[in-house]
Amino acid sequence: MTPANHPTIPQSRIGVLLMNLGTPDAPEPGAVRRYLAEFLSDPRVIELPAIAWQPILRGIILRTRPKKSAEAYAQVWSDDGSPLAAITKAQARELKGAFGEDVIVDWAMRYGSPSIADRLGALKDAGCERILLAPLYPQYCAATTATANDKAFAALAAMRWQPAIRTLPPYYDDAAYIDALKRSIEASLAELDFAPELILASFHGMPQRTLERGDPYHCHCQKTARLLSDAMGREIRIAFQSRFGRAKWLEPATDTVLAALPGEGVRKVAVVTPGFSADCVETLEEIAIRGRETFVAAGGTDFACLPCLNASEPGIEMLRSILYRELAGWVSPA
Numbered sequence: 001m002t003p004a005n006h007p008t009i010p011q012s013r014i015g016v017l018l019m020n021l022g023t024p025d026a027p028e029p030g031a032v033r034r035y036l037a038e039f040l041s042d043p044r045v046i047e048l049p050a051i052a053w054q055p056i057l058r059g060i061i062l063r064t065r066p067k068k069s070a071e072a073y074a075q076v077w078s079d080d081g082s083p084l085a086a087i088t089k090a091q092a093r094e095l096k097g098a099f100g101e102d103v104i105v106d107w108a109m110r111y112g113s114p115s116i117a118d119r120l121g122a123l124k125d126a127g128c129e130r131i132l133l134a135p136l137y138p139q140y141c142a143a144t145t146a147t148a149n150d151k152a153f154a155a156l157a158a159m160r161w162q163p164a165i166r167t168l169p170p171y172y173d174d175a176a177y178i179d180a181l182k183r184s185i186e187a188s189l190a191e192l193d194f195a196p197e198l199i200l201a202s203f204h205g206m207p208q209r210t211l212e213r214g215d216p217y218h219c220h221c222q223k224t225a226r227l228l229s230d231a232m233g234r235e236i237r238i239a240f241q242s243r244f245g246r247a248k249w250l251e252p253a254t255d256t257v258l259a260a261l262p263g264e265g266v267r268k269v270a271v272v273t274p275g276f277s278a279d280c281v282e283t284l285e286e287i288a289i290r291g292r293e294t295f296v297a298a299g300g301t302d303f304a305c306l307p308c309l310n311a312s313e314p315g316i317e318m319l320r321s322i323l324y325r326e327l328a329g330w331v332s333p334a
């Protein structure tokens, strides 16, 4: 091979790629439609044969849902764009330099932009010979963790010269995660002007059959809630939100629980959403806006939806600690 066509060997670096779900580019029906079309065509998310599912998706869901979802997104959109993207970007920014000068921290979305393929390519071009893929889902399920990793591996499949890869395992029971949740929740509780009688931990739902097929997601959610309850020394009840479609989903459903609590004598509630590493339409609209309406309509008097770990100090400290452990042998101790 002549020097002219020999690939240049850039300086050896390490990359960390934070990966989250993805979000529309704008709170408008067209952008939401493009996002939902990509998201809901993922066979890891909707486990039906394409021949049966695509006509339902194209013929019904993508004709009706984008308008309604766009209204939800419009209520939570920030100056910095979609909260999920803005917060994931802030997490990457806050982790800059956390693992030394030669470790580049970047972020990408499984659906929409910035894409995993683009950011992996950028890390490789910047000289990263080793990359840690970090799906930011504390609880594992195929519809989130696995599909983010699949997308990264599909991008790698197109590279002649691949970097070495590691993936961040689920961290649902990690002491650093539980401790960060406890610190963040206690700080938020201290700011409230009421004392909640109950803390409700609302996790994103999944179809019941994914539990039967072997996803550990339900168990991971239960264990997170139990460890958090032990750490905080108080009852934490669990529920599953965001039901989609007609199949049976994990129960109890968050909206059903919120509607029932006042009847059980619980009139002051704080909802936490430990399964979301960043606030998003599902926490800021579904829980903080619609969940409150449901609870108050049922007779509740005080409601709070506490923030996710986001780019808060406990949240970044937790990410630093769990990511650092996965970089063992790649970076020397700070």
Ligand SMILES: C=CC1=C(C)c2cc3[nH]c(cc4nc(cc5[nH]c(cc1n2)c(C)c5CCC(=O)O)C(CCC(=O)O)=C4C)c(C)c3C=C
Binding pocket: 021, 022, 023, 024, 036, 045, 046, 065, 069, 082, 084, 137, 141, 143, 144, 204, 205, 206, 207, 242, 244, 275, 276, 279, 280, 281, 282
């Ligand atoms: C945190 C874990 C998540 C799991 C598990 C999950 C499963 C799952 N979700 C849908 C359908 C939708 N989810 C939507 C939004 C959404 N979902 C998650 C996370 C999980 N989803 C996040 C972080 C978000 C927010 C994205 C944002 O832009 O803020 C949506 C879009 C919104 C809407 O139209 O309601 C849909 C649809 C399914 C079908 C599923 C498991 C099979």
Ligand SMILES: [Fe+2]
Binding pocket: 204, 242
């Ligand atoms: Fe979802």
Ligand SMILES: [Fe+2]
Binding pocket: 242, 281, 282, 286
């Ligand atoms: Fe939702």
